Amino acid sequence: MATYLGIDLGTSATKTVLVDGAGRVLARGRADHRPAHRQARGRVDTAEWARSVRLACHDLGDATRADAVGLAVHCPVAIPLDDAGEAVAPGLCWDHPALPDLVEAYAKARGDEAATLVGNAAFPATAMGLAWRFFAEHEPETLARTRTMGFVGTWLGHRLTGRDAIDPTQASYSGLFACTDGCDWIDDLAALVGVPRHVLPPVVPSLSPLGTLLPEAAAELGLRPGIPVVTGAADTAAAACLLDIHGSRAPLYTVGTTHVVTRSSAVPDRAPRVLQRADVRPGRWLWHSATNGGVALSVAARLLGYGDAVEELIARAGAATIAQAEAAPVFIPHVTPERGPLWLERPRTALLGYLPDTDAWSAAWGAVEGVAFAVRLMLGDSDHVVMVGSLDYAGIVADLFGRPVHLVEETYLPAMGAAAMAAEGTDGVILPAPPYRRIDPRPEWAHVVAARWESYGETWGRIVGRPAPTAPPMSEESR
Known part of the structure; x- marks a missing residue:
């Protein structure tokens, strides 16, 4: 073989x-x-x-x-x-x-x-x-x-x-x-x-x-x-090609230095609000919404005393109680310029409500929540989200997105996508997509997330200076 x-x-x-x-x-x-x-x-x-x-x-x-x-x-x-x-x-x-x-x-x-x-x-x-x-x-x-x-x-x-x-x-x-x-x-x-x-x-x-x-x-x-x-x-x-996302109506959320939400379309967007590119497969297009979430998490980790240990920050956030989440500061995470659909030519960031008596769990929750909520601004409507990232972060994301997350059990997804293109391009072999784990949001967290989401949208608009964006609609034809 x-x-x-x-x-x-x-x-x-x-x-x-x-x-x-x-x-x-x-x-x-x-x-x-x-x-x-x-x-x-x-x-x-x-x-x-x-x-x-x-x-x-x-x-x-x-x-x-x-x-x-x-x-x-x-x-x-x-x-x-x-x-x-x-x-x-x-x-x-x-x-x-x-x-x-x-x-x-x-x-x-x-x-x-x-x-x-x-x-x-x-x-x-x-x-x-x-x-x-x-x-x-x-x-x-x-x-x-x-x-x-x-x-x-x-x-x-x-x-x-x-x-x-x-x-x-x-x-x-x-x-x-x-x-x-x-x-x-x-x-x-x-x-x-x-x-x-x-x-x-x-x-x-x-x-x-x-x-x-x-x-x-x-x-x-x-x-x-x-x-x-x-x-x-x-x-x-490459990752979207391996996962064959045009066969699914769920967006792909890829977590790395850049956090990217990807959708597949059978027609191009003639007036795009997001980043658009021709797909690996001719006759299809990919629509990307991007934010520099990995950079923002690194900045937050250093600011809160975790150094370069972003995973420790995420783990601490995952251990927060509902009461600690309710008391968390609000983090607007645009520490660099941002691409579509946010289109920020210069950084726009703030950490509001971080007080001398803010505990470590509340602070960590606020930091991670701010990054995930920035992605939620770009997400649009879908029954679930396919995600590439860590298990700890995916659990928080399911709560903050208010929908199931299908966590792909492959951390080297673009490399796997590259191997899949090698297989198909040379031998016509289609590699199977990797398996995923379903993570459901915790019902008891719905009320606090709803309140935090509303507050976040108001704060985002105030700091950035304009209303929060909405994801482009996906018609049946575009799917």
Whole structure:
């Protein structure tokens, strides 16, 4: 039976998984990025990615068992590449402070027809093709050496195969790509931004083989040379592909550095309020609502004396009584700019009601509640939620969402999705979705959650300065 390797190059770590054609996990690997890879706000060192990918593959033990490789990557980060596929300069992240002004000019100039084709509101996270304009204005010497302007998947794919590509799920966040019709670069927008057409990588379907593993890459990662590498997708799209969420009407809630609510649609949203991308499977689209919940939990953990132990903060919150939850402070958790549907260009945060006599359980509950309630703002109506995260957090979320949570019993889901794309793209093998555990909300908590939710909405509007958003409706056609 064939064996498939999934590589998930994430925001804070690389995760790897080896699975067989029946979906059985044979080995897992992980390597965290060292903090120094974020050299400054909005810039990232790809050399640290190379290190973590290497270590995560070696952490599998015997990776030579892999017969094919699939890729999942975080998105969006723009990376200028030279002739050898090496980064010419640190990657440019969507939260770089110079991007909002460039996006404002782009939004005014692109026109309604182009905006409909792009299928996303103009925002740094959805217009990363403006990286070219950034480098032209701030680092022209970088462009003199740039042959390809790609995303994370472009960099990793070239490193493994020597070939340039970008898949539709990543290209959808460039602001230069016809996400809603055609799934190719829009020449007029490239010209508007000043990007030469030849520096944009070829758009290759997620499930298509990109090439074969180079000998030097195989030696570095402990793999066999010449095995096929499938193009892959952005990490959340890879997870959604494995779970086949278009077959379910429940949204997928993925917990990581970013907390993302994902829905699948059979039609594109022509006036999107959220982040929209072409799906791994042609003819479908993914709608993402995102908040930087993992970052907010890290900030709250440090503020409340837990250091980097976010799980300890969550465990303490899970042990709170109803009375302690009623006395908890209200946390508005937007400690960074936020993407759709919140669309916050600068941080908006507050911790209200945290008093000298607030006990540790109340404080922890307020912090975790604030992050979960921010996600609930984006959730919309559904009978239940499919979730990827920890068991402790899922129990709290079920209470705070007021609906059952189906907790996926697989913590390396994007890596598993990458392996599934390798299996399907090379051998036509469809890996089964992992099992889940149902967690029901506790009825006795309903009254306090309802009161806290109402208070949270009022506080959110006051701190942010506008009413709380609502999730886009999902028609029967879009499902």
